[in-house]
Amino acid sequence: MSISIAQATGFIEELLSVIEDVYWESTSMETKNLCFNTVRLLQSELTELTKVSVQDHHYEYESITYQDNTVIENLSLLEHTLKQVVLRTRTQKSLKPLLLRAMDIFANN
Numbered sequence: 001m002s003i004s005i006a007q008a009t010g011f012i013e014e015l016l017s018v019i020e021d022v023y024w025e026s027t028s029m030e031t032k033n034l035c036f037n038t039v040r041l042l043q044s045e046l047t048e049l050t051k052v053s054v055q056d057h058h059y060e061y062e063s064i065t066y067q068d069n070t071v072i073e074n075l076s077l078l079e080h081t082l083k084q085v086v087l088r089t090r091t092q093k094s095l096k097p098l099l100l101r102a103m104d105i106f107a108n109n
Contacts, residue, residue, distance in 0.1 A: 003105060008061035009049045015102055016042050018094045022078070025087050034081060038074040041066060063106065071106050075099055 003011070016039060023035035048064040063071075079099050082092070 002108070003061050004058050005049060005052055005061050006057035008105065009046065009057075011098075011101070011105065012042050012046045012049070015098050016046065018091065018098055019078070021091045022082075022085075022087060022095060025091060026085055028081075028085065031078075031081050031085055034074060034078055038071070038078060041071050041074065045071075061105070072103060075102050075106070 019035050019039055019042070023032055023039070026032050026035065044065045045063060079096075082095065087095075
C-alpha cells in the first residue's frame with residue numbers, strides 16, 4: 001500500500017495513541033514491554049518524519065529509521081498477544097484495523 005508522507009505521519013500518530021492505550025490497560029509486564037518497544041520504534045520514525053519539509057509531504061512514504069522487519073515483528077506479536085489480553089472494547093475495535101493497515105504499510109517499505 002502506497003501512502004504519502006503526510007498520510008503516514010497521521011497514521012503513525014493514531015497508531016501510537018492506541019498502542020499507548022494498550023500499554024496502560026495491560027496488566028502483563030510482557031505486553032507492556034512489547035508496547036513500550038513498539039512505541040519507541042514508531043516515535044523515532046515520527047520524529048524523523050517531522051523533519052521532512054512540508055513541501056515534500058505529498059511524496060510517497062518510505063520508512064526512515066528502520067530497514068529491517070522489527071516494527072512488523074513487534075506489531076505481529078502485539079496482534080497475537082491481544083487474544084490473551086483483556087482490553088476495553090473501544091481499544092480492541094480501534095487497534096485491530098490499525099494493526100492490519102500498519103502491517104500493509106510497513107511491509108511495503
